[in-house]
Amino acid sequence: xxxxxxxxxxxxxxxxxxxxxxxxxxxxxxxxxxxxxxxxxxxxxxxxxxxxxxxxxxxxxxxxxxxxxxxxxxxxxxxxxxxxxxxxxxxxxxxxxxxxxxxxxxxxxxxxxxxxxxxxxxxxxxxxxxxxxxxxxxxxxxxxxxxxxxxxxxxxxxxxxxxxxxxxxxxxxxxxxxxxxxxxxxxxxxxxxxxxxxxxxxxxxxxxxxxxxxxxxxxxxxxxxxxxxxxxxxxxxxxxxxxxxxxxxxxxxxxxxxxxxxxxxxxxxxxxxxxxxxxxxxxxxxxxxxxxxxxxxxxxxxxxxxxxxxxxxxxxxxxxxxxxxxxxxxx
Amino acid sequence: xxxxxxxxxxxxxxxxxxxxxxxxxxxxxxxxxxxxxxxxxxxxxxxxxxxxxxxxxxxxxxxxxxxxxxxxxxxxxxxxxxxxxxxxxxxxxxxxxxxxxxxxxxxxxxxxxxxxxxxxxxxxxxxxxxxxxxxxxxxxxxxxxxxxxxxxxxxxxxxxxxxxxxxxxxxxxxxxxxxxxxxxxxxxxxxxxxxxxxxxxxxxxxxxxxxxxxxxxxxxxxxxxxxxxxxxxxxxxxxxxxxxxxxxxxxxxxxxxxxxxxxxxxxxxxxxxxxxxxxxxxxxxxxxxxxxxxxxxxxxxxxxxxxxxxx
Numbered sequence: 001x002x003x004x005x006x007x008x009x010x011x012x013x014x015x016x017x018x019x020x021x022x023x024x025x026x027x028x029x030x031x032x033x034x035x036x037x038x039x040x041x042x043x044x045x046x047x048x049x050x051x052x053x054x055x056x057x058x059x060x061x062x063x064x065x066x067x068x069x070x071x072x073x074x075x076x077x078x079x080x081x082x083x084x085x086x087x088x089x090x091x092x093x094x095x096x097x098x099x100x101x102x103x104x105x106x107x108x109x110x111x112x113x114x115x116x117x118x119x120x121x122x123x124x125x126x127x128x129x130x131x132x133x134x135x136x137x138x139x140x141x142x143x144x145x146x147x148x149x150x151x152x153x154x155x156x157x158x159x160x161x162x163x164x165x166x167x168x169x170x171x172x173x174x175x176x177x178x179x180x181x182x183x184x185x186x187x188x189x190x191x192x193x194x195x196x197x198x199x200x201x202x203x204x205x206x207x208x209x210x211x212x213x214x215x216x217x218x219x220x221x222x223x224x225x226x227x228x229x230x231x232x233x234x235x236x237x238x239x240x241x242x243x244x245x246x247x248x249x250x251x252x253x254x255x256x257x258x259x260x261x262x263x264x265x266x267x268x269x270x271x272x273x274x275x276x277x278x279x280x281x282x283x284x285x286x287x288x289x290x291x292x293x294x295x296x297x298x299x300x301x302x303x304x305x306x307x308x309x310x311x312x313x314x315x316x317x318x319x320x321x322x323x324x325x326x327x328x329x330x331x
Numbered sequence: 332x333x334x335x336x337x338x339x340x341x342x343x344x345x346x347x348x349x350x351x352x353x354x355x356x357x358x359x360x361x362x363x364x365x366x367x368x369x370x371x372x373x374x375x376x377x378x379x380x381x382x383x384x385x386x387x388x389x390x391x392x393x394x395x396x397x398x399x400x401x402x403x404x405x406x407x408x409x410x411x412x413x414x415x416x417x418x419x420x421x422x423x424x425x426x427x428x429x430x431x432x433x434x435x436x437x438x439x440x441x442x443x444x445x446x447x448x449x450x451x452x453x454x455x456x457x458x459x460x461x462x463x464x465x466x467x468x469x470x471x472x473x474x475x476x477x478x479x480x481x482x483x484x485x486x487x488x489x490x491x492x493x494x495x496x497x498x499x500x501x502x503x504x505x506x507x508x509x510x511x512x513x514x515x516x517x518x519x520x521x522x523x524x525x526x527x528x529x530x531x532x533x534x535x536x537x538x539x540x541x542x543x544x545x546x547x548x549x550x551x552x553x554x555x556x557x558x559x560x561x562x563x564x565x566x567x568x569x570x571x572x573x574x575x576x577x578x579x580x581x582x583x584x585x586x587x588x589x590x591x592x593x594x595x596x597x598x599x600x601x602x603x604x605x606x607x608x609x610x611x612x613x614x615x616x617x618x619x620x621x622x623x624x625x626x627x628x629x630x631x632x633x634x635x636x637x638x639x640x641x642x
Contacts, residue, residue, distance in 0.1 A: 056546055059537030083550070090548035097546075101538040105558055107565070107636055116557070118548035152637040168547070 001072060002029035003208050004176055009067035009078070011052045013060055020279040022048035022062070024232035030176065035199070037223035037240065039213055041277060046212045047233040050178045053077060054089050071176070071230055091121045093295045096179040097324070098162035104153035110164055110165035112148030117171045136167040140197055152220070159190035161175070163197065170201060178210045183218065195222050220244055228252050231276050231287040233304055238317030248310050249319040251288045286322055298322060335641040339626050347615070351403060354614035355396050358607050371486035386412060399611060404525055408612030414602045418612035421597060428498060431505060432513050433578050440518030444524035451525070452532035467522040475515050479588040481509050494591040513590040516572060516582055520574045524567055530562035565635045572628030579615040579624070
């Protein structure tokens with residue numbers, strides 16, 4: 001049974017120009033001990049999906065409009081009262097933000113910031129919390145951790161700050177960690193260290209991780225399963241190897257064709273033409289159709305297509321392309 | 332830290348030399364003869380001349396300036412023509428009342444501004460926010476002299492809760508006596524603090540580290556008291572600093588109406604009686620206070636925000 005099961009999640013953001021459905025009917029499952037990648041370009045709703053799970057929307061006026069977020073042994077997070085959800089946050093599900101500098105309180109010492117999450121959920125004296133924070137810093141391989149406890153965030157390097165944020169997330173050994181582009185704000189060399197650290201913690205503690213990224217390289221490096229999102233919807237999901245080796249949705253195929261590195265030197269990168277649609281008034285039918293090289297007239301009609309399995313697809317590999325569905329029906 | 336503070340104090344020296352020069356020269360332009368003011372209209376020309384000699388008014392300008400500089404350096408700031416006392420003694424008599432108004436009005440301002448800023452920020456863009464804003468616009472728009480008389484008529488004369496003016500003996504007596512003048516001064520400070528604190532609170536609420544705090548499972552009031560409020564209050568420090576510098580010399584109207592013997596009324600009396608040494612001495616004293624208050628503001632800032640270094 002899966003640890004987290006998201007079903008038909010809809011999250012709406014209020015803006016002066018209207019209501020944007022940043023997440024529009026998203027479903028996925030995360031299994032125990034699994035690293036689940038969510039990829040997509042900026043504004044596709046991958047970050048909003050993650051924030052919906054713990055209802056952390058920053059200053060934006062957003063709300064989970066419908067759907068289920070079932071956490072094993074805890075219940076539906078989407079139905080929970082704010083006070084109950086506060087018990088889950090930090091203890092069962094932890095969050096790692098994109099920019100570790102802005103994610104840490106600039107006027108509070110590191111040790112206190114880590115200690116805070118411990119003291120919130122567990123009876124601990126200041127000294128005990130400090131001792132625990134020290135151990136956590138050691139666990140995430142922070143050099144001279146005693147000294148860092150009394151440092152302020154601006155006194156640390158970007159990589160160290162992200163380690164501190166990870167230490168905070170690991171403090172209560174949550175069952176699930178949601179990492180929202182945890183390496184985007186970091187140098188490439190530091191990125192690699194942080195990803196290794198996350199993977200290492202998963203291996204030793206069995207923590208499930210949802211890893212949001214726009215970097216398919218990162219996904220292939222550490223994720224077990226993945227979902228590709230486009231314009232607020234999941235367009236393809238499955239085991240990482242299946243999706244990346246045999247992408248079945250035209251959007252995933254286009255993403256891979258636009259990716260440098262895997263292609264040989266003399267072949268050209270193929271950019272995806274156009275821009276993602278507005279989420280306030282999305283087009284009918286498949287949302288990728290206006291940019292899709294393979295689009296047929298029937299692609300732009302009716303409701304947005306749901307996920308389904310293509311013939312001969314690997315187990316658990318689904319996509320949302322109408323054309324695949326048609327060929328499936330014909331077969 | 333100590334090094335930075337002493338460096339800042341050293342930088343005071345050229346500033347003060349400039350201020351003494353400017354305040355000295357400005358008063359040379361001021362019309363009116365201090366000697367005839369001090370002696371009254373019935374003094375004979377001989378007596379006036381003797382007075383001018385005594386105060387050194389006949390000497391060349393640069394000699395007068397050097398006398399003044401000497402008085403500043405010895406700490407007396409000169410001798411008042413009218414009171415015939417060293418100016419520092421006059422200041423020492425009155426400074427406690429002015430500082431009392433400074434401190435008292437700031438406390439009142441914070442007590443008023445804090446809840447309204449929080450209320451407005453929590454309801455930003457809604458009715459309540461607008462109502463609070465309009466109330467403080469009205470408060471700022473009320474002229475202090477008018478507000479003083481309204482408060483005297485209403486709270487002092489009709490209700491009889493407060494004295495109409497003057498100061499009492501001892502700390503406790505003055506808490507009542509200085510309430511109305513401090514309230515008038517504090518209301519304008521409150522309006523300034525409320526506006527900036529509201530904006531700071533709204534800004535801080537959007538910060539990523541507030542999401543981090545919530546992601547730790549902290550409850551609403553914990554997030555607010557530990558993360559939002561402390562970080563928002565930092566910007567209030569500089570507003571209080573600016574207001575304190577202003578209040579030290581700028582509460583003339585309020586001090587006069589409530590008969591508080593503070594520095595502002597000392598300055599006005601000196602100007603009316605052409606008591607040149609007092610005007611000059613007070614100008615320099617105010618300048619020193621402004622510089623010191625600025626330094627204290629910067630120190631508080633550096634203590635509150637570890638990212639800020641005292642330069």
